[in-house]
Amino acid sequence: MTTISTILLVEDNEDDVFLMERAIKGAGIINPLFVVEDGQEAIDYLSGAGRYSNRDIHPIPSIVFLDLKLPIKGGLDVLRWIRSKTELETLVVIVLTSSNEPSDLKQSYRLGANSYVVKPPTASQLLDLAKAFKWYWLQFNEFEKVS
Amino acid sequence: VGVSKISRDITDRKRAEQIASRLAAVVESSDDAIISMGLDTIITTWNRGAERTFGYTAAEAIGKSVTMLIPQGSEDEEPRILKRLLDGERVDHYETVRQRKDGSRVSVSLTVSPIYYGGKIIGVSKISRDISDRKRAEEALRQAQEELRRHAETLEQQVADRTARLSETIQELEAFSYSVSHDMRSPLRAMQGYSDALLEEYKDKLDAAAVNYLTRINRVASRMDLLIQDVLAYSRVSKGEVQRRPVNVENVLADVIQQYPDLERVRSSIRVHSPIPSVLGHEAYLTQIFSNLLNNAVKFVAPGTTPKIDVSATIQEDMVRISLVDNGIGIAPEHQKQIFQIFGRVYSEKKFEGTGIGLAIARKAAERMGGSIGVISELGRGSEFFVLLKEVA
Numbered sequence: 001m002t003t004i005s006t007i008l009l010v011e012d013n014e015d016d017v018f019l020m021e022r023a024i025k026g027a028g029i030i031n032p033l034f035v036v037e038d039g040q041e042a043i044d045y046l047s048g049a050g051r052y053s054n055r056d057i058h059p060i061p062s063i064v065f066l067d068l069k070l071p072i073k074g075g076l077d078v079l080r081w082i083r084s085k086t087e088l089e090t091l092v093v094i095v096l097t098s099s100n101e102p103s104d105l106k107q108s109y110r111l112g113a114n115s116y117v118v119k120p121p122t123a124s125q126l127l128d129l130a131k132a133f134k135w136y137w138l139q140f141n142e143f144e145k146v147s
Numbered sequence: 148v149g150v151s152k153i154s155r156d157i158t159d160r161k162r163a164e165q166i167a168s169r170l171a172a173v174v175e176s177s178d179d180a181i182i183s184m185g186l187d188t189i190i191t192t193w194n195r196g197a198e199r200t201f202g203y204t205a206a207e208a209i210g211k212s213v214t215m216l217i218p219q220g221s222e223d224e225e226p227r228i229l230k231r232l233l234d235g236e237r238v239d240h241y242e243t244v245r246q247r248k249d250g251s252r253v254s255v256s257l258t259v260s261p262i263y264y265g266g267k268i269i270g271v272s273k274i275s276r277d278i279s280d281r282k283r284a285e286e287a288l289r290q291a292q293e294e295l296r297r298h299a300e301t302l303e304q305q306v307a308d309r310t311a312r313l314s315e316t317i318q319e320l321e322a323f324s325y326s327v328s329h330d331m332r333s334p335l336r337a338m339q340g341y342s343d344a345l346l347e348e349y350k351d352k353l354d355a356a357a358v359n360y361l362t363r364i365n366r367v368a369s370r371m372d373l374l375i376q377d378v379l380a381y382s383r384v385s386k387g388e389v390q391r392r393p394v395n396v397e398n399v400l401a402d403v404i405q406q407y408p409d410l411e412r413v414r415s416s417i418r419v420h421s422p423i424p425s426v427l428g429h430e431a432y433l434t435q436i437f438s439n440l441l442n443n444a445v446k447f448v449a450p451g452t453t454p455k456i457d458v459s460a461t462i463q464e465d466m467v468r469i470s471l472v473d474n475g476i477g478i479a480p481e482h483q484k485q486i487f488q489i490f491g492r493v494y495s496e497k498k499f500e501g502t503g504i505g506l507a508i509a510r511k512a513a514e515r516m517g518g519s520i521g522v523i524s525e526l527g528r529g530s531e532f533f534v535l536l537k538e539v540a
Contacts, residue, residue, distance in 0.1 A: 015337035015341070019337070099329050100328065100376075121369055
């Protein structure tokens with residue numbers, strides 16, 4: 001049985017959420033997309049806590065788009081938490097951030113990010129990114145099935 | 148025989164008397180205080196040195212106990228010295244304090260020897276040297292050293308305080324630039340994103356003016372983003388320690404030329420004249436410098452001119468001077484300093500686009516690598532920009 005992968009977008013900025021959703025739609029990505037707005041919510045979602053306990057409605061994602069600057073718990077904290085969980089250690093995490101600070105990049109990879117992408121400034125560049133993402137991560141990449 | 152013995156006895160005694168009187172003269176004229184006393188501490192002789200040192204005349208001192216010279220609180224010193232002497236020990240250069248007739252104290256170095264008669268100790272001779280001057284000098288030295296130590300401590304404290312303040316400032320600056328890079332760029336992305344969305348989704352409903360306005364919004368937003376990125380690049384170059392390593396400049400130049408479309412052969416002619424020696428530097432900084440300099444060189448040309456740039460190097464003492472000669476519009480002497488300042492642009496943006504930070508970044512990067520950057524130019528005659536960096540030994 002092949003199930004379509006779920007994508008989790010961890011992003012607190014509603015404009016970025018809107019533009020990302022628009023780009024994903026524009027690229028023809030049909031995978032279900034869930035959005036959580038802070039680091040703690042991301043952890044709650046991934047651990048199936050509280051309102052995310054029903055895995056039929058909120059399945060474990062195959063890919064996480066992770067912003068770094070988040071309220072309550074930052075993206076690097078979320079990443080550290082993810083890699084500390086045996087069941088999530090192979091989850092694909094793509095850092096998607098405004099920051100091109102070398103320290104953020106280094107820290108992200110050190111903590112086990114699979115990719116690091118600086119949010120593109122224009123809508124057309126974002127669309128290009130969504131297409132490239134679809135092409136590479138959704139068509140070619142193999143995921144470990146997380147049960 | 149008898150006569151001769153008597154005369155010899157007389158001669159011996161005379162000689163002994165002569166020696167004794169000579170010795171007495173020596174003792175009398177000595178600068179040191181020389182005193183002799185019985186085991187009962189009663190003073191038996193007192194020279195002029197003793198008079199000078201302690202203030203008592205011989206008449207005043209002889210027959211008195213030597214304990215009159217001992218200051219209050221040190222009364223047990225004299226018995227201790229005597230005991231050591233009777234035990235067969237020597238007392239040499241024993242530094243202590245004595246009291247003068249007027250009650251004042253005098254620092255002395257004491258040498259005490261036993262006086263024997265018939266194999267038994269019958270008394271003591273004491274030589275006291277006034278060492279007040281030396282003691283004062285020692286004290287002055289000690290105080291000076293103490294002062295110096297306190298000074299050094301104050302200085303160290305000041306340095307520590309300033310270092311702490313400075314690193315606090317640096318941390319604040321880092322937090323600031325971090326927040327700039329995260330927070331200030333996201334509204335720009337929204338501006339660009341929504342105006343793009345409008346242009347795409349509502350194209351049919353917008354007239355030419357509306358499209359023009361949206362395009363302008365888009366352009367200024369992207370310009371603002373460039374500005375922020377350049378300011379961040381400048382602040383990144385300005386901070387932190389730079390680890391210098393040997394860098395192959397020819398490779399850096401080749402990479403830069405390949406990376407930027409404007410530097411392509413079709414649009415400009417860049418000639419790198421080998422050999423360009425390797426320098427001690429930082430690859431990312433060198434890349435920043437050459438990409439800024441080359442992009443400037445192809446940008447600042449008169450309309451219709453194909454940019455031409457010659458890159459070459461010479462050695463000046465232990466520095467490599469890398470020179471970029473262009474056929475651009477040149478720079479008037481009064482502007483040659485300004486262009487290396489942040490936002491030190493000379494031309495309006497309309498004429499030549501850019502943020503006005505590029506050369507400031509290049510200057511900072513060169514300085515951080517222990518080098519320098521400069522320009523030789525005349526208005527309308529092209530420019531030579533040069534970078535001086537340490538040669539790899």
